[in-house]
Amino acid sequence: MAMSLAFHIVFAALGVALPLFMVIAEWRFLRTRDATWMELARRWAKGTAVLFAVGAVSGTVLSFELGLLWPTFMLHAGPVVGMPFSLEGFAFFTEAIFLGVYLYGWDRMSTPKHIAAGVIVALSGMASAVFVVTANSWMNTPAGWWIDGQLVDGTQGFPMHAGSVVTIDPIAAMLNPAAPHEVLHMLLACYMASAFAAAGVHAWLLRRDHTSLMHRNALSLLLTVGGITAFLMPLSGDHSAKRVAELQPVKLAAMEGHFHTARGVGLTLGGWPDEEAMEMDYAITLPLGGLSFLAFGDFDAEVRGLADFPRDTWPPIGPTHLAFDIMVGCGMTLLALSALLGVLAWRRKRLPDHPRLLLAIALASPLGFVALEAGWTVTEVGRQPWIIYNVMRTADAVTPMPGLVVPFATFTLVYALLSVAVVYLLRRQFAASLHGGSDV
Amino acid sequence: MFEALRIDPATLIAVVIAVALVLYALSGGADYGGGVWDLFARGPRKVAQRALIERAIGPIWEANHVWLILVVVLLFACFPRGYAVLSTALHIPLTLALLGIVARGTAFTFRHYDLRGSAHERRWGLVFSIASLVTPILLGVIVGSVASGGIRVDARGAVTSGFLSPWATTVFPWLVGLLTLSLFALLAAVYLCVEAGDDRALAADFRRRALISMGASTFFAAAALAASEHGAPRIWTSLAVPLVRGTDVAPPAMQLALVVHVATGVCALLTIAALLSQRDRIARLAAPAFVGLVVLGWMAAQYPLIITPDVGIGASAAPQSVLHAVLYALAGGSLLLAPSLVYLFRLFKGRPSAAH
Numbered sequence: 033m034a035m036s037l038a039f040h041i042v043f044a045a046l047g048v049a050l051p052l053f054m055v056i057a058e059w060r061f062l063r064t065r066d067a068t069w070m071e072l073a074r075r076w077a078k079g080t081a082v083l084f085a086v087g088a089v090s091g092t093v094l095s096f097e098l099g100l101l102w103p104t105f106m107l108h109a110g111p112v113v114g115m116p117f118s119l120e121g122f123a124f125f126t127e128a129i130f131l132g133v134y135l136y137g138w139d140r141m142s143t144p145k146h147i148a149a150g151v152i153v154a155l156s157g158m159a160s161a162v163f164v165v166t167a168n169s170w171m172n173t174p175a176g177w178w179i180d181g182q183l184v185d186g187t188q189g190f191p192m193h194a195g196s197v198v199t200i201d202p203i204a205a206m207l208n209p210a211a212p213h214e215v216l217h218m219l220l221a222c223y224m225a226s227a228f229a230a231a232g233v234h235a236w237l238l239r240r241d242h243t244s245l246m247h248r249n250a251l252s253l254l255l256t257v258g259g260i261t262a263f264l265m266p267l268s269g270d271h272s273a274k275r276v277a278e279l280q281p282v283k284l285a286a287m288e289g290h291f292h293t294a295r296g297v298g299l300t301l302g303g304w305p306d307e308e309a310m311e312m313d314y315a316i317t318l319p320l321g322g323l324s325f326l327a328f329g330d331f332d333a334e335v336r337g338l339a340d341f342p343r344d345t346w347p348p349i350g351p352t353h354l355a356f357d358i359m360v361g362c363g364m365t366l367l368a369l370s371a372l373l374g375v376l377a378w379r380r381k382r383l384p385d386h387p388r389l390l391l392a393i394a395l396a397s398p399l400g401f402v403a404l405e406a407g408w409t410v411t412e413v414g415r416q417p418w419i420i421y422n423v424m425r426t427a428d429a430v431t432p433m434p435g436l437v438v439p440f441a442t443f444t445l446v447y448a449l450l451s452v453a454v455v456y457l458l459r460r461q462f463a464a465s466l467h468g469g470s471d472v
Numbered sequence: 473m474f475e476a477l478r479i480d481p482a483t484l485i486a487v488v489i490a491v492a493l494v495l496y497a498l499s500g501g502a503d504y505g506g507g508v509w510d511l512f513a514r515g516p517r518k519v520a521q522r523a524l525i526e527r528a529i530g531p532i533w534e535a536n537h538v539w540l541i542l543v544v545v546l547l548f549a550c551f552p553r554g555y556a557v558l559s560t561a562l563h564i565p566l567t568l569a570l571l572g573i574v575a576r577g578t579a580f581t582f583r584h585y586d587l588r589g590s591a592h593e594r595r596w597g598l599v600f601s602i603a604s605l606v607t608p609i610l611l612g613v614i615v616g617s618v619a620s621g622g623i624r625v626d627a628r629g630a631v632t633s634g635f636l637s638p639w640a641t642t643v644f645p646w647l648v649g650l651l652t653l654s655l656f657a658l659l660a661a662v663y664l665c666v667e668a669g670d671d672r673a674l675a676a677d678f679r680r681r682a683l684i685s686m687g688a689s690t691f692f693a694a695a696a697l698a699a700s701e702h703g704a705p706r707i708w709t710s711l712a713v714p715l716v717r718g719t720d721v722a723p724p725a726m727q728l729a730l731v732v733h734v735a736t737g738v739c740a741l742l743t744i745a746a747l748l749s750q751r752d753r754i755a756r757l758a759a760p761a762f763v764g765l766v767v768l769g770w771m772a773a774q775y776p777l778i779i780t781p782d783v784g785i786g787a788s789a790a791p792q793s794v795l796h797a798v799l800y801a802l803a804g805g806s807l808l809l810a811p812s813l814v815y816l817f818r819l820f821k822g823r824p825s826a827a828h
Contacts, residue, residue, distance in 0.1 A: 078585050081581060081584075081585060082581055082582065082585055084534070085534065085577050085578055085580075085581035085582075086578055086581075088534060088537065088577065089573060089574040089577040089578055090574070091541070092537070092540070092541055092544075092570065092573055092574075093570050093573075093574060095541060095544050095545060095548075096544060096559070096566055096567075096570055097570075098548070099548055099555050099556065099558070099559030100559045100563055100566060100567065103556040103559055103560050104556070106548050106552060106555060106556060106559075107552045107553065107555075107556040108552070110548040110549055110552035110555060110556075110790070111549055111550070111552055111790030111791060111794040112794070113549075114545070114546075114548065114549020114550060114790065114794055114798060115549070115794070115797050115798065115801060117545045117548075117549060118545055118546065118549055118798050118801045118802065118805070119801055119805070120545075121538065121541055121542045121545045121546075121805075122801070122805035122808060122809060124538055124541065125535065125538040125542070125805075125809055125812075126808060126809065126812055128534040128535040128537070128538050129535045129809075129812045129813060129815075129816045130812065130816075131534060132530075132531040132532055132534060132535055132816055132820070133531070133815070133816055133819060135530075135531070136530055136531035136820060137531075137819060140819060141819075198791050199791060199793065200790070200791045200793050200794050201793060202793065202794050202797040202798070203797065442567070442571070446571060446574060450574070450578060453578070453582060457582055457585065461585070
């Protein structure tokens with residue numbers, strides 16, 4: 033399941049962001065009548081088509097897999113998260129319809145109309161992401177759910193027994209406390225990761241073919257989007273940390289490998305937890321109350337440590353902390369790169385295109401997705417051992433089906449093959465663009 | 473407001489699911505059928521046949537596919553018990569069908585966007601068409617299993633019939649699978665007759681294929697009905713018995729069965745007649761009506777059960793608040809969806825004059 037999600041998240045993120053890029057490119061064409069923008073829009077549209085198809089089928093697999101692997105979870109949670117998923121269904125429908133219109137309608141309608149279809153694709157893709165993330169955030173902060181009149185929010189355990197009366201407020205569940213910050217952070221991540229990934233490809237191609245106007249245009253557009261999101265990301269991250277500190281203090285403690293409640297806690301870099309001794313080995317702790325500030329906006333605030341919580345509710349500390357550090361590290365690297373490129377672009381009034389810079393952009397291109405996967409690991413692994421935070425344990429929700437390893441291995445293999453195929457296919461498209469191939 | 477109208481929200485959502493499933497069969501089903509005819513493309517117009525299929529499916533298959541996702545989502549949101557039982561008892565065929573769906577969708581797109589005329593393009597084509605052949609059979613097996621009464625559930629909602637019964641142990645689900653395949657192939661062939669437009673020879677190719685699929689559909693429908701006596705007792709008593717024994721059966725059941733059979737038969741004959749007289753546009757109306765009635769016949773026989781015989785609509789439904797919210801979401805969503813779908817189909821499936 034995790035494999036399917038890890039895979040789906042990359043294709044879904046690209047599927048959310050690429051339509052935006054493609055629409056901007058076509059809009060630039062409309063404004064400038066510069067044919068290279070049009071060619072770019074067409075190339076990105078091809079990429080969108082491939083990624084949407086893969087995103088759609090892997091999404092289908094997931095919707096079934098939820099039931100196939102977690103029947104108990106879906107039995108109880110299905111109705112509660114049904115609302116966002118139904119809405120997501122419609123958003124997805126709209127996206128599929130207008131993607132069809134966009135991809136096959138180049139010659140059947142005027143450019144503004146065509147752009148409008150593309151805008152609908154981009155908007156509905158964004159809406160899909162919003163709805164799916166709300167469902168996920170509900171698992172972190174369950175809301176809108178009562179059993180025998182008792183609010184199920186984790187403070188009372190899971191009071192379900194045969195004949196219980198379940199009351200659900202699907203709207204309240206959708207607007208659960210963790211939803212706003214998770215949605216914001218994830219959307220920014222989609223655009224940022226995709227922008228840098230695509231920028232890397234175009235930077236690489238521009239290195240090979242320094243005269244290509246198309247790659248130059250692509251790069252300037254992508255780096256602008258990437259730079260803006262990279263700048264907004266720490267702000268959103270800071271907000272998320274404050275919400276997590278409030279809503280899931282155990283998760284925050286695990287993210288930072290923070291064992292003992294204290295005031296003015298510094299940020300911890302690296303290291304691996306020694307759970308017996310309750311300390312972090314080989315870690316660097318920064319001076320100043322960085323963690324206190326991150327969590328509560330006050331360098332002297334008290335931050336609760338893991339020792340305050342029962343041992344059997346600790347998430348796996350090592351992976352959570354490591355993932356958090358990786359996420360922040362990648363984000364910061366991209367922010368630094370964006371700042372450098374921004375300054376250079378502003379001083380020279382043109383796209384910085386020194387071969388070494390292009391190489392740097394190409395090398396940095398996977399970092400956005402690394403950060404995205406790491407961030408997702410922080411939310412999901414940091415939620416363990418619960419599948420629904422403080423309510424249902426992951427181990428209690430898994431299917432009774434024997435030999436689970438077989439479907440698991442099958443889907444992993446399928447996804448691996450798909451990834452290889454997608455990369456291969458896109459590579460051939462890129463190669464074609466280098467040889468000046470106009471198979472569009 | 474549902475109380476005032478005396479409508480049971482759970483039944484209403486079941487109807488929506490039924491409608492979505494019929495629409496999936498009529499639209500998405502034809503896309504599978506297209507893949508089948510891609511596999512069996514032959515004769516002097518082999519290349520033209522494949523090109524027509526690709527042109528016909530390309531713009532719409534993703535949208536058609538979403539009907540299935542809608543069905544799944546509504547099932548787990550509104551009938552969580554039914555969904556939990558289905559995903560446990562039919563774990564294996566569902567997983568296999570999923571693999572088929574993945575293979576078909578991606579291979580189709582990859583083929584379209586891979587470089588023209590390459591060996592890869594042919595390889596993707598093969599994956600696409602084989603998956604298009606296998607997946608409908610599996611989908612039919614799932615439907616057949618649900619109807620068979622072979623999935624047993626105890627009072628606590630746990631599946632007691634295991635992971636292999638009934639789909640691997642009885643023949644009925646497989647006959648339904650083959651019926652599904654024939655119906656999908658029929659739809660595709662009938663639609664393609666119209667899509668062929670002025671190319672009379674190409675239209676004739678698909679007309680012949682449509683008639684073959686009609687024959688196969690009739691055969692497998694009869695076989696499945698015959699096998700239902702032991703394989704799916706509920707189908708047998710509500711659809712087959714009234715036909716054979718007539719007056720022994722209680723009147724409402726008999727009337728229902730007769731209406732379904734007569735209407736289905738009329739549509740089937742109309743389809744054949746239209747194909748033989750080359751009235752392709754009439755066939756394009758009659759064939760989906762025929763297929764839709766076959767699907768509706770199954771659902772009517774099964775009502776009010778979601779999974780025969782232990783899981784009913786009422787008992788497996790989610791709390792009322794969820795059903796209400798989902799119904800409002802469905803109403804709102806449809807306002808957005810219906811015009812979009814109409815626009816899509818008018819743009820690509822309107823009269824040929826609109827194109828090029």
